[in-house]
Amino acid sequence: MIKYDIDVYLFGLGENIPEGYHHKVNIINVKIQNSTKLQADGAFQKSIYLKSLPNILSLVKKIKPDIIHSHYASSYGLLGALTNFHPFFVSVWGNDVFDFPKKSSLHKWILKFVLKKADRIYSTSKVMANETKLYTSKEIGIIPFGVDTEVFKPITISKMFDEDTIVLGTVKSLSYKYGIEYLLEAFKIIKEKLPDKKIKLLLVGDGILKSSLQKKAEELKISNDVVFYGSVPHNKVPEIYNLIDIAVFPSVWESFGVSNLEAAACEKPQVASNVGGFPEIIDDGVTGFLVEPGNPKDIADKVIELINDKSLRIKMGRAARKKVVEEFNWNNNVEQMISEYQKVIKGRNR
Template identity: 45%
Template sequence: MKILLLADSNSSHTVKWATSLAERSYEIILFSLTENVTDIYKKYESIVVITAGIPAIKKLSEEADISKIIYLKSIPLVKKIIKKYKPDIVHSHYASSYGLIGALSNFHPFIVSVWGSDVFNFPNRSLIHRKILKYNLSKSDKILSTSLIMAREVEKYSTKSIVIIPFGVNLQRFKPLYIKNIFNEKDIVIGTIKSLEDKYGIDLLLKSFKKLKKKYPSLSLKLLIVGKGSKEKKLKELAQSLGIMNDTIFTGFIEHEEIHKYHNMLTISLFLSNESFGVSVIEASACEKPVIVSNIGGLPEVVENDVTGIIVDPFNIEQIIQAIEKLIFNRELRIWLGKNGRERVKKLYNWEDNVKQMDDLYGKVFENFRINPGKENAV
C-alpha cells in the first residue's frame, strides 16, 4: 500500500511512523513544509521525501498569524505529488497546517491525526482558526488521536468517530541499562527530557531543585535538563540566579536515537508540563524510572498514581518537593514504581502494537472506502 504522509519530516514522531511503516512494506511519500535535515530516511528505499523548502530554523508555528499561512502555497505541489505517485491514502499529521493541505487536496480516503496544539491552541486563536479546524476535520474520512483527553477536545469540533492509537515506545531501545556517564554513583540525579519551552514547567523544576539543595546540603543532588528550545537562555539565567548552575547540566539538543541513554542516567524523572500526551513519560517508565508528573493535561492518563509514579500539582512547589523527597529516601519505592511503570508501558504503549493498530486501520479505511466511496469509514 502507498501512503502520502503530510507531516514535519524532522519530527521524531514522523520519523518513527514513516520508518516503521516502511519496515512493514509500505511505500511512503512524505511531504514536509520545512526542508529535511535528517539522514535517516536515506536508509529506506521505500521512503520518498519531498519538501516545500522552508528552512528548518524557520519552522512554522501552529500559533502563527492566520494571515501568514505560507502552507497554502504548497497545495498545488501536493496535488502534483498525488497525481504522480497515486497514493492509496493521504494521512495528515496535525489537523491545522497539514490538515488544511490535505483537506484542500480533495483526495480520499483522507486521514487526520491530531497532535495537541492543533486542537488545544489553534482553534482558540480566532473564529477563522476554529472554522479552519472544523473544515479540515469535516473533510477527513477518519480522525486519529493519541489520547482520550485529546479525543474529547476534538469532539468540540467534530461529531465523527475518533480512533485512539497511542504513540508508544520501542521497548527494545527504551529499557533499563547501565550507562557509564558523567555522574558518580553517589549522585541522585533529578531531571527531565523535554523541549525548553514555557509549557513544560522546567522553571518549576529549577525552583524545586534549589529548595532541595538548601534543605539537604549533604546530599549529592544533581539536575539534568535534556533538550533544546527557545527558553534555553532564560532557563540557564534562572539556574544561575538560583545558585544551582554548578549542579545543573543543560545538554542541548540530543538525537532521538540517544535519548534512552539519558533516561537511564536519571534517578527520578519529572514532567511538570501541560501536554496532551506524554511520550517522554512513557519512555522514562519503559526504562523503569519512577516518574513525577503534573495533574493537568494528558499526563494523568499515562501514569497510575502511587503505582507507576506520583501525580502532583505543578504549581505547588512544596508538593513537588515532597514527592521528590519520598523517592530520594525510599529506594525500594523507586524500584517498585519503575518496574510497575515498565509493565504498564508493555501493556498499553508498546510501539509494535501501535504500528499494528495503524496497519489494521489503514487496511480497513482503504477497503471501506473502496466499497463505499464518499462515506465516512466506520472503523
C-alpha cells in the first residue's frame, strides 16, 4: 500500500517487533511476554488485549486515521470495536469464526459484538464468508489473500535427490488440522504399488506432532524415504516448492489455503482434501485433484495417477499457475482492498 501513497500504521501485540515490512510502514508494537500466552495455539488472554486499549486510543487520537482495519475478529477486532472509531473494517481469518464463537456463549457474543460494530467485513474465501454469516446479517466482501507471482514462480534449483526421483511434498505445520498422518499412510500405499520408482516425501514444517509422525513413519517402514525438513523462513518457501514434483495437502480442515496458492504459482499440480476453501483454489481434474479427507487410499490413487503421467503433471501445473495469476495475484488483491477503502472515504466526504 505504500506505493499507493497510503500511510500505514501497523499495531500489534507480541514479544518482538516484526520484520520484513517496508521501511515506511509505521510499526507500533506492544510487547507481550511468554507468560501471558495460553493453550497450544499460543492465544493471548483477552484481558491482555484489553489492557492495550489505551495505547490504541492514544494512537487514534494522535494520527487521526481515515480507516481502522482490524485483522482477526476475535482479538484485534475486539480492540478495534472498542475504539468506537468509524469507518471500522474487520477481516476474518479462520479460527476467529470457525472455532472462537463455539467455545462459549461469551465468545459468541464477542464475535457478534465486533461484527455489529464493523462498517465493512471481509473474508478471503466463500466458505469462511458463509460461516461468518451465522453471526451477522451484514454483507461479507470476499477478497482473496493472494500470492506474489513474481516471487512464487517456477525457478531452476539444485535438486535435493537424484534427477529421476519423484518428490511429493507439503509445507504445513505438523499439527492435527493438516492430516499429515494420512499422507504418511498414503505414501506407504504408493511405495507398495510403485516399488520400482524412486519416490521421496518431503515434509516441510514443524509442530507438536513431529515426534509421533516420525514414529509412525518408522512403524510404516517408510522412514528412509521421508524427510522431515523442519520449518523454513517464508522467503525460502518458493525454493522448497520448486524441489517438489507433486504437492499434497491432506488437511482435515482449512479456512482457505495460501500454501496451495504458493504451490500452484510455482506450477505444481496438487492433491488436496475436498474441504474448506480448497475447492475455491483447485479446479478438480484441471489444476489438481480433490480427494476425500482422511482417506489415504484416495490420496494415493490420485498421486499415483500423477506419478505415472508426467505430461499430466506439467499440464495441471501450468493450469494451476494460470489460475493463480488470473484470480489470486497479490497485487490485484491489494488493489481490490484499496478500492474498498476509497469507496468508503469518498462516501464519507460527500
